[in-house]
Amino acid sequence: xxxxxxxxxGAVTTGLGxxxxxxxxxxxxxxxxxxxxGVTFSAFELFIExxxxxxxxxxxxxxxxxxxxxxxKLILEHDTPADVHAALEDALASFPPGTYFAVRSSGxxxxxxxxxxxxSSKQSLAGQYESYLRVPQRQVEHALKxxxxxxxxxxxxxxxxxxxxxxFFGSKMSVVIQLMIEAETSAVIMTRxxxxxxxxxxxxxxxxxxxxxxxxxxxxxxxxVDRQDLHIVxxxxxxxxxxxxxxxxxxxxxxxxxxxxxxxEHSAGFAADDRLITRIANLALEIEARFGQPQDIELVVSNxxxxxxxxxxxxxxxxxx
Amino acid sequence: MLSTxxxxxxxxxxxxxxxxxxxxxxxxxxxxxxxxxxxMVAPATDISFATTMxxxxxxxxxxxxxxxxxxxxxxxxxxxxxxxxxxxxxxIPDGAQITLDPELNLISPA
Numbered sequence: 001x002x003x004x005x006x007x008x009x010g011a012v013t014t015g016l017g018x019x020x021x022x023x024x025x026x027x028x029x030x031x032x033x034x035x036x037x038g039v040t041f042s043a044f045e046l047f048i049e050x051x052x053x054x055x056x057x058x059x060x061x062x063x064x065x066x067x068x069x070x071x072x073k074l075i076l077e078h079d080t081p082a083d084v085h086a087a088l089e090d091a092l093a094s095f096p097p098g099t100y101f102a103v104r105s106s107g108x109x110x111x112x113x114x115x116x117x118x119x120s121s122k123q124s125l126a127g128q129y130e131s132y133l134r135v136p137q138r139q140v141e142h143a144l145k146x147x148x149x150x151x152x153x154x155x156x157x158x159x160x161x162x163x164x165x166x167x168f169f170g171s172k173m174s175v176v177i178q179l180m181i182e183a184e185t186s187a188v189i190m191t192r193x194x195x196x197x198x199x200x201x202x203x204x205x206x207x208x209x210x211x212x213x214x215x216x217x218x219x220x221x222x223x224x225v226d227r228q229d230l231h232i233v234x235x236x237x238x239x240x241x242x243x244x245x246x247x248x249x250x251x252x253x254x255x256x257x258x259x260x261x262x263x264x265e266h267s268a269g270f271a272a273d274d275r276l277i278t279r280i281a282n283l284a285l286e287i288e289a290r291f292g293q294p295q296d297i298e299l300v301v302s303n304x305x306x307x308x309x310x311x312x313x314x315x316x317x318x319x320x321x
Numbered sequence: 322m323l324s325t326x327x328x329x330x331x332x333x334x335x336x337x338x339x340x341x342x343x344x345x346x347x348x349x350x351x352x353x354x355x356x357x358x359x360x361m362v363a364p365a366t367d368i369s370f371a372t373t374m375x376x377x378x379x380x381x382x383x384x385x386x387x388x389x390x391x392x393x394x395x396x397x398x399x400x401x402x403x404x405x406x407x408x409x410x411x412x413i414p415d416g417a418q419i420t421l422d423p424e425l426n427l428i429s430p431a
Binding site for chain 1: 330331332333334364365366367368369382384385386387388389390391392396404405407
């Protein structure tokens with residue numbers, strides 16, 4: 001029974017959530033994925049089992065906001081099982097000292113007796129569970145427990161009606177722990193534009209992490225590319241007035257980021273030149289081809305190298321009929 | 322009353338143009354002001370807005386593009402959304418009746 005596992009798709013087929021499996025698949029397909037490993041459902045279950053009776057009591061007696069906080073406190077105060085801790089330390093030791101990690105939830109809620117996965121449900125529910133970025137090695141275990149606790153965050157308890165649905169307590173959490181790349185530039189791509197023309201690939205590009213684009217707090221450059229011959233069809237300059245800067249994760253700061261103003265010249269020019277745009281489009285279409293359906297992809301650029309952060313099937317079209 | 326027409330980036334077509342009362346939402350604290358059929362005008366949106374967003378007829382945000390939360394939410398729910406409307410909250414009076422036309426990329430007085 002593995003508590004910690006590399007994410008090669010071939011090595012593990014059960015015990016991890018969809019986010020982990022996607023990364024494993026992308027790695028196996030030969031895409032440039034920052035090194036990552038997963039902490040399995042088994043590790044979570046070993047940890048949470050002795051706490052479940054108290055968790056159920058809390059859910060029964062307190063309102064959702066209070067119970068979420070109480071469960072989180074309970075989880076953070078409880079030690080990780082020795083075997084999980086050891087496996088985690090082993091995995092972390094293989095990274096250079098000073099490495100920063102992204103620690104991301106990959107959960108499966110149990111609702112009315114069936115499992116609902118975070119990543120296959122509506123994309124607008126992304127962010128349902130938590131992610132922690134810029135986590136130094138010594139804080140990874142803390143961030144891991146925060147991700148475990150995220151299974152019982154207020155939003156989820158409410159959404160899945162934890163007070164009424166006893167099967168909810170069969171929910172489980174796996175966690176991706178991944179080398180964090182410092183993004184100089186990042187892009188979000190839909191290999192088929194869902195809004196205007198589905199024969200085009202659409203991307204948005206900005207400086208710094210792609211959270212700026214996903215949160216909508218920053219307007220990136222918008223570019224459409226012809227899917228057949230990869231020529232750039234349209235470029236629309238974006239404000240790019242800020243970039244996301246992550247604080248170094250600590251138990252005190254909840255892993256926050258702030259929006260740092262960009263210099264004025266960042267608004268005046270495009271974040272990616274044509275060569276980079278073409279490289280990004282090429283990579284995106286390659287991923288689409290391997291998955292066999294249109295993809296929503298996040299990637300970052302560092303030292304002229306492209307790293308794929310995430311790829312998932314596109315969930316919704318832009319038009320009603 | 323909205324005195325001029327505004328444009329931004331088309332983020333979701335939904336079912337096409339909608340008319341409704343603009344409701345300025347500066348933060349999560351303002352979500353309680355939304356009435357069914359309102360057009361939400363916000364800096365940006367996030368998952369904490371979701372249970373209120375389902376009541377809206379459409380969305381206007383000040384920053385972001387078609388990959389932003391508001392855009393994705395709008396598309397999933399078949400609602401129109403225009404993003405990147407600079408100073409939307411200053412230019413669109415709270416409670417003004419407006420038309421949001423995602424196909425023309427236009428926010429105008431109703």
